[in-house]
Amino acid sequence: MKVVAINGSARKDGNTAILLNVVLEELKKDGIETELLQMAGENLQGCVACYKCFKTKDCRCANDKDKMNEYIAKMREADGVLLGSPTYFSDVTSNMRALIERCGFVGRANDYILKRKVGSSVVAVRRAGAIPAFSSMNLFLHYMQMIMPGSSYWNIGIGRDPGEVLKDAEGIQTMKTLGENMAWLLKRLHG
Numbered sequence: 001m002k003v004v005a006i007n008g009s010a011r012k013d014g015n016t017a018i019l020l021n022v023v024l025e026e027l028k029k030d031g032i033e034t035e036l037l038q039m040a041g042e043n044l045q046g047c048v049a050c051y052k053c054f055k056t057k058d059c060r061c062a063n064d065k066d067k068m069n070e071y072i073a074k075m076r077e078a079d080g081v082l083l084g085s086p087t088y089f090s091d092v093t094s095n096m097r098a099l100i101e102r103c104g105f106v107g108r109a110n111d112y113i114l115k116r117k118v119g120s121s122v123v124a125v126r127r128a129g130a131i132p133a134f135s136s137m138n139l140f141l142h143y144m145q146m147i148m149p150g151s152s153y154w155n156i157g158i159g160r161d162p163g164e165v166l167k168d169a170e171g172i173q174t175m176k177t178l179g180e181n182m183a184w185l186l187k188r189l190h191g
């Protein structure tokens with residue numbers, strides 16, 4: 001069993017990565033393989049509405065100039081997907097938005113490639129706007145027909161500078177509980 005986590009932050013190894021890793025550590029304790037992919041330094045384009053994915057139906061985006069098809073392939077191979085984004089102006093980053101649009105269309109065009117995989121998301125935030133970011137990712141995961149475990153609160157960690165989320169004890173506990181629930185669900189689906 002494998003879970004792939006994708007960090008939409010422009011900062012490698014920042015607060016979002018920390019939150020994702022807390023979830024992944026819980027999964028590892030249950031023997032689940034994990035991989036963290038970070039989008040920092042990339043400039044992923046949004047969907048250009050070419051609709052080629054609906055013609056080719058090859059589970060790929062026609063735009064091969066960036067790493068989007070690698071992300072799509074990694075998600076396809078995994079049993080579970082964990083998305084993470086910091087809050088940027090009360091929503092996800094543009095790289096995470098690009099993934100939602102392009103993987104969303106490729107998914108739809110190919111009979112829902114992520115259907116019935118386990119899917120969840122986490123958000124880092126300094127102060128406000130985390131819920132719209134959380135909703136953007138969760139709306140995508142639901143549309144892809146994925147099965148979503150919850151936690152003891154919404155999956156949000158508070159902090160601005162890298163590392164600050166570690167001071168948010170409730171946020172860290174929320175991530176641990178999410179990891180436990182994700183592992184519980186994966187084992188019942190695939191164990």
Ligand SMILES: Cc1cc2nc3c(=O)[nH]c(=O)nc-3n(C[C@H](O)[C@H](O)[C@H](O)COP(=O)(O)O)c2cc1C
Nearest residue numbers: 009014015016086087088089090126127128159160
């Ligand atoms: C362009 C930009 C926009 C941001 N917008 C918000 C915002 O709307 N609300 C907020 O609370 N924090 C905002 N932040 C702060 C980040 O969400 C916060 O620092 C977060 O911990 C960053 O996570 P990271 O270390 O994974 O990049 C913004 C940061 C940047 C760079």
